[in-house]
Amino acid sequence: MASSSLSEALHRLMHAYKWRLRANIRRHQITLPITHIRVLKGVGRLPDCTARVIVQRMGQDKSRVTRVLNDLVKEGLVERSDNPEDRRSQLLAPTDAGVEMLEKVSVLEGEAAACLTEGLDADELDTFLRIAATMTTNAMGHTTEPHRSHKHG
Amino acid sequence: MASSSLSEALHRLMHAYKWRLRANIRRHQITLPITHIRVLKGVGRLPDCTARVIVQRMGQDKSRVTRVLNDLVKEGLVERSDNPEDRRSQLLAPTDAGVEMLEKVSVLEGEAAACLTEGLDADELDTFLRIAATMTTNAMGHTTEPHRSHKHG
DNA sequence: CCTATATAGTGGACATAGGCAACCAATTGG
DNA sequence: CCAATTGGTTGCCTATGTCCACTATATAGG
Numbered sequence: 001m002a003s004s005s006l007s008e009a010l011h012r013l014m015h016a017y018k019w020r021l022r023a024n025i026r027r028h029q030i031t032l033p034i035t036h037i038r039v040l041k042g043v044g045r046l047p048d049c050t051a052r053v054i055v056q057r058m059g060q061d062k063s064r065v066t067r068v069l070n071d072l073v074k075e076g077l078v079e080r081s082d083n084p085e086d087r088r089s090q091l092l093a094p095t096d097a098g099v100e101m102l103e104k105v106s107v108l109e110g111e112a113a114a115c116l117t118e119g120l121d122a123d124e125l126d127t128f129l130r131i132a133a134t135m136t137t138n139a140m141g142h143t144t145e146p147h148r149s150h151k152h153g
Numbered sequence: 154m155a156s157s158s159l160s161e162a163l164h165r166l167m168h169a170y171k172w173r174l175r176a177n178i179r180r181h182q183i184t185l186p187i188t189h190i191r192v193l194k195g196v197g198r199l200p201d202c203t204a205r206v207i208v209q210r211m212g213q214d215k216s217r218v219t220r221v222l223n224d225l226v227k228e229g230l231v232e233r234s235d236n237p238e239d240r241r242s243q244l245l246a247p248t249d250a251g252v253e254m255l256e257k258v259s260v261l262e263g264e265a266a267a268c269l270t271e272g273l274d275a276d277e278l279d280t281f282l283r284i285a286a287t288m289t290t291n292a293m294g295h296t297t298e299p300h301r302s303h304k305h306g
Numbered sequence: 307c308c309t310a311t312a313t314a315g316t317g318g319a320c321a322t323a324g325g326c327a328a329c330c331a332a333t334t335g336g
Numbered sequence: 337c338c339a340a341t342t343g344g345t346t347g348c349c350t351a352t353g354t355c356c357a358c359t360a361t362a363t364a365g366g
Contacts, residue, residue, distance in 0.1 A: 005282055006266045006269065006270070006278070006282065007170075007174075007191075007262050007265070007266065008191075009282050009285045009286065009289070010166065010167060010170055010285070011191065011211075012211075012212065012285075012289050013163070013285045013288055013289045013292075014163060014167045015211075015212055015213075015324095016212070016288070016289040016290075016292035016293045017160075017163055017288070017289075017292050018324095019212075019292065019293065020292040020293070021160075033350080033351055033352085034351085034352090035351075035352065035353095038160075038161075038164065050314080050315090051314070051315060051316095052313085052314060052315085055314095055315095058164075058165075058168075059165065059168055059169070059172075060168075060352095060353080061353065061354060061355085062314080062315065062316085063315085063316070063317070063318090063353095063354085063355090063356095064352075064353060064354080065315090066315060066316055066317080067316090067317085069315095070316090083314095086313090086314075086361075086362075087360085087361060087362085088313070088314045088315065088359095088360060088361045088362070089313095089314050089315070089361090090314095090315085109160050112160070112292075113159045113160065115291055115292060115294075116159065116288040116291050116292050117159070117288070117291070118291050119287060119291070120284060120287060120288075124280075124284055125159070125284075127277070127280055127281075127284070128280075128281060128284045128285075128288075129158055129159065129162050131273060131277055131278075131280070131281045132162045132163070132165075132166045132281075133162060134272060134273060135166055135169070135170070135269040135270070135273075135281075136162070136165050136166045136169040136170075137169075138268055138269050138270070138271050138272070139166075139169035139170050139172065139173040139265075139268060139269050140169045140172065140173070141268075168353095171353095186321080186322060186323085187322085187323095188322075188323065188324095203343080203344095204343070204344065204345095205342085205343055205344080208343090208344095213323095213324075214323095214324060214325055214326085215343080215344065215345085216324090216325080216326085216344090216345075216346075216347090217323075217324060217325080218344090219344065219345055219346080220345090220346090223345095239332075239333075239342090239343075240331085240332060240333090241330095241331060241332045241333075241342075241343045241344065242332090242342095242343050242344070243344090
């Protein structure tokens with residue numbers, strides 16, 4: 001049964017990965033939840049980043065992103081500034097503390113990735129990523145229902 | 154940066170997969186959350202299943218498993234019976250309704266898996282599963298800390 | 307211009323998920 | 337018998353994700 005294998009394999013992998021990531025986060029004395037880290041990374045990496053961009057990139061709910069962003073601002077890791085192009089939204093950028101945090105995070109994620117990919121060569125990792133991307137697209141693709149509420153990019 | 158790619162790829166894949174699964178669950182008029190389905194599957198598949206077995210197989214917290222099991226019993230999908238080998242624990246088995254549910258679930262997971270693996274040949278899927286298993290082991294493996302608390306033997 | 311509609315973001319409420327620690331009861335081993 | 341361990345339960349908290357309603361701005365159509 002490939003179906004069952006795939007399902008369980010995904011759940012287990014995700015569980016294990018999160019576990020590893022959390023362990024690393026602790027070890028580095030960071031108190032941010034994983035989602036917050038992902039959002040912070042997005043803010044740091046994307047040039048004219050708005051909440052909308054994060055929402056689209058992560059496929060997450062708007063309200064969730066808002067709340068995470070609120071937390072990050074409260075923690076002094078992210079700043080909002082007026083968006084001259086659209087007064088409904090704000091531009092997001094990491095503060096100095098945010099940049100610092102991002103560096104720590106980069107290290108820590110690198111360690112996690114190194115841990116996971118131990119014993120795999122670049123070719124295999126590449127294949128894995130390619131298939132994962134295909135699966136992601138497949139899963140979100142054919143909607144089976146009249147949905148078409150949002151399109152990504 | 155493979156690290157960042159891997160991290161994001163995993164998160165995205167899991168998010169997309171869960172989304173697809175949930176859509177299928179809805180379509181089949183099933184009201185069980187994903188975790189409950191996983192636990193029910195475990196109970197159905199493993200011969201002398203106890204809560205402990207589920208905990209070990211899924212790597213989940215004991216308390217979580219207890220609660221999910223309680224729900225499943227309350228829903229009439231799982232039955233507990235005395236374990237003659239150990240009076241602390243009970244043997245778990247699906248009821249008739251549970252078996253029925255498992256059949257529906259099997260269909261639905263098959264559909265989800267089929268959706269995800271569309272355009273992938275058996276070889277690629279196999280590779281993917283193998284690498285995923287390796288990563289899972291890696292992630293849980295070298296603990297960085299003196300842990301060695303349990304091994305399944 | 308005014309109105310209708312879409313879009314960006316916010317917040318409330320809730321469900322699902324996972325973790326930590328205390329605890330009980332039964333088992334095991336000295 | 338006593339101590340430590342193990343299987344399970346419960347309380348409590350955090351994290352994650354979704355749905356819905358709402359505000360404010362933007363934009364298209366009349």
